[in-house]
Structures are given as structure tokens and as C-alpha cells.
Amino acid sequence: MGKGYRQGRLGEEIRKIVSELLLRELKDPGLSSMISVTAVEVTSDGSYATVYLSVLSTSGAENEQEEQQKALDAMNRAKGFIRNEIGRQVKLRHTPELIFKIDHSMEYGRHISKIIRDLDIDHEDEE
Structure with a gap:
């Protein structure tokens, strides 16, 4: 297997654990919006793991960045x-x-x- 096989497996395990914690364990007011873990990238030496979060805004696009920042702050508090x-x-x-x-x-x-x-391109057959 390639070099990234172990990092990929570890990243997937971390993604599952963080997703489960978000669902069941973490009770922070900053996590009021719907949050999912989309991916986890682990460095080759295993010292850092970047956890990518997707935040579904419940109040519309105008507060989307504010909700994303609240979610990041809450996750950093629970790190x-x-x-x-x-x-x-x-x-x-x-x-x-x-x-x-x-x-x-x-x-x-x-x-x-x-x-x-x-772009409004027509998808007609060009025969």
C-alpha cells in the first residue's frame, strides 16, 4: 500500500469518533446549528489532524459566517x-x-x- 494508507485509516477513525461525539456527547450552546464532519486529514507523521466541518445554517445566509465562527469556537473549546x-x-x-x-x-x-x-447552454443532440 501507499504511504497515505495509515493516515487515511486514522483520519477515518477520527472522523467517526468526532461525528459520534457531536451527535451524543458535546453539549455546547455554540453547537446549536447542524454540524457534520466532512473529512479528516492526518499529517504523515501523525502529529496533526485537520478536521473539516460543514455547518448548516438555520437562520439564512446573512448569519452563516457568524454560525460557522460559533461552531469553530465551540469545537476549539471542546478540543x-x-x-x-x-x-x-x-x-x-x-x-x-x-x-x-x-x-x-x-x-x-x-x-x-x-x-x-x-450559461444557459442547450443540451440538444448535435448529429
């Missing part, structure tokens, strides 16, 4: 607890330091789809 749970469940010699980031790929995908729709 020690989350890291402890990862270390307990995965049995690692060194638990990676967690870095939380907002995943903007959904917004980017909607933007690209809008651009394609705005």
Missing part, C-alpha cells in the same frame, strides 16, 4: 475532551493535535452549479 476520547478509543502512542476548519466545498459546488445554469 481537549475530543482529543482525549480519540486517544482512549484508538489506542495511539501519540494522539494528533486537532485543527478545526470550515469546509467550503459545498458553497463552492453551489457557486459552480449557478455559473453553469447561468
